[in-house]
Amino acid sequence: MTVRSTKVDARTETGEPSPADIARDLKLDRGLGFLVRLLDTRVNVLYEQLTAQDDITPRQFGVLLTLYQQGTLTLTELAKHIRVDRSTLGEMINRMAERSLISKRNNGNDRRSAEVLLAPAGKNALLKIVAGAARLQTALLAPLAAEDRAHFLRCMKLVAEPEQPDGLKDEG
Numbered sequence: 001m002t003v004r005s006t007k008v009d010a011r012t013e014t015g016e017p018s019p020a021d022i023a024r025d026l027k028l029d030r031g032l033g034f035l036v037r038l039l040d041t042r043v044n045v046l047y048e049q050l051t052a053q054d055d056i057t058p059r060q061f062g063v064l065l066t067l068y069q070q071g072t073l074t075l076t077e078l079a080k081h082i083r084v085d086r087s088t089l090g091e092m093i094n095r096m097a098e099r100s101l102i103s104k105r106n107n108g109n110d111r112r113s114a115e116v117l118l119a120p121a122g123k124n125a126l127l128k129i130v131a132g133a134a135r136l137q138t139a140l141l142a143p144l145a146a147e148d149r150a151h152f153l154r155c156m157k158l159v160a161e162p163e164q165p166d167g168l169k170d171e172g
Contacts, residue, residue: 032159039140046139050132056125059084060096061133064126067102067118074113083161101125 017025028034047058056064062082067073070081079089093116096102101122107113118126141149 043136043140046136047133050135050139051129052132053129056101056129059092060101061126061129063089063092063096063116064101064118064122065130065133067116068123068126072115072117074107074110074115076113078116096122 044058047061048054051061059082063078066078066081070077073081075086075089075093078093079086082089084092093102093104097104097116099121100119103117103119104114105117107115141152144152
């Protein structure tokens with residue numbers, strides 16, 4: 001016969017709940033990681049629906065939009081704009097260059113770095129999907145009351161980028 005512990009609130013030596021207590025009481029559907037994953041899934045589904053395509057990923061869209069708005073950038077500058085590490089960006093840029101969405105060239109100021117710029121095919125692809133991508137924000141925020149949307153975005157930014165709270169001043 002197996003004997004089960006009936007201890008309701010076992011504490012560790014530090015006074016914290018035991019791992020068993022945490023595992024029993026933790027609510028997955030209330031966990032931030034779980035909710036972020038659900039939100040990410042919803043973003044991706046809506047992105048595909050609203051842009052009516054599956055060729056340009058949301059990250060690639062970020063690259064195209066940033067290059068459209070900022071012009072030619074080094075990989076380091078682009079990585080900072082879209083918040084990805086340079087190695088991930090480098091692989092993505094190579095794939096986008098193979099598809100003629102962007103162009104890469106040597107940086108005349110620094111031979112160790114490359115510059116990237118929007119190619120005509122990338123501009124055309126961006127302009128075909130940008131309206132749908134813009135509708136994505138409205139669709140995602142639709143469940144929230146209008147007066148809660150700006151606050152929700154500020155909170156999301158604080159959680160996503162806690163080291164940069166001054167960036168919130170730009171948000172409306």
